[in-house]
Amino acid sequence: MMTPHWNQHNELLYVSDLSDWWNLYILNHNGAQINLTPQPAEVGWPCWTLGTQAFDSNPSVGAQDIAVIQGKCIVVMVLWEVI
Secondary structure: OEEEEEOOOOOEEEEEOOOOOOEEEEEOOOOOEEEOOOOOOOEOOOOOOOOOOOEEEOOOOOOOEEEEEEOOEEEEEEHHHOO
16 A cells, blocks of 8 residues: 545545556445556556655545546546446
């Protein structure tokens, strides 16, 4: 696990290689780990690149979107469509 981050809904977002690829996951209120980027592609960059973050959530109250760097692209995801 790397770059853990709590969103405004107190859910834990993190990058993990559980699928053998570095994908973005969320640990929701039910304790379920959900792969938000289930693809054979890496999220972010090598973990030895200090001071960087591969994703961030919108801090607005009620917001459900997350920006994710995947490969050479920035992808904006809406959580309520995934969870």
